[in-house]
Amino acid sequence: MTQTMIGVIGGSGLYEIDGLEGAEWTTVDSPWGAPSDAILTGRLDGVAMAFLPRHGRGHVHSPTTVPYRANIDALKRLGVTDVIAVSASGSFREEMAPGDFVVVDQFIDRTFAREKSFFGTGCVGHVSVAHPTCPRLGAACITAARDAGITVHEGGTYLAMEGPQFSTLAESRMYREVWGADVIGMTNMPEAKLAREAELCYASVAMITDYDSWHPDHGEVDVTQIIATLLGNADKGRDMVRRLPALLGAERAPCPHGCDRALENAILTAPGARDPELLARLDAVAGRVL
């Protein structure tokens, strides 16, 4: 048994959480650069918690410039075991309405201008992301959201786009009708892939703010409309997060889905051919297997 530490990555509109005992903003140094912000640490119902605003307080980082590797490394370095990503998202489904939450379980990664792996020349690693989210953690989010009175949808495919512009109407229709995506956002990739490389359980909660641009009755998405919905969603998100420690507990058994063992047999580079500088940077993420 290890100790649970829940890491919450707060998206647009969710820049802090309340109610943590011993709350403190901690600056974490990472060999992958500076994280988006300091990390709020503390305890809730006897469980260690860490909260990181994805875009930084004051919304400084764009979806492209969020330091995804530093963020995941910093959470791992602090001792986080389970990451809950909370993200403002557009909906491609009539029934996934603004104000609803969707616990996402698949992704289509259309991002192209971001560093997507901790591995590379001198230490090549390949992890599976066929099932990119942790079902155990996702189930806890579903229960927590339901207990908080939120309309929550179980499962969905999140299209991760580069942004920062929203989609064209043709793209919106293609993602929905041809590709079968359910929700859209700009940040869950490469975050989910990096969490898997770091052997962290990862669950994604999409807080629906809009119908993107496909819906004939809702016109095109704009940020004013998103912000209006986002403020109510952020309160709901905080309510969901407050319920997670009691559901997950302070003691943690190995992940039944193997998220915490994702690197076993993943590294191909022969020990003698590995780059010592890269190995040093991988200390937190992959130290267990190096």
Ligand SMILES: CSC[C@H]1O[C@H](OP(=O)(O)O)[C@H](O)[C@@H]1O
């Ligand atoms: C505020 S509109 C677009 C912006 O909101 C989402 O951010 P996050 O995923 O961090 O909640 C979306 O991905 C865009 O970055």
Ligand SMILES: Nc1ncnc2[nH]cnc12
């Ligand atoms: N329609 C949308 N497209 C991309 N990211 C979003 N975040 C919130 N709504 C979005």
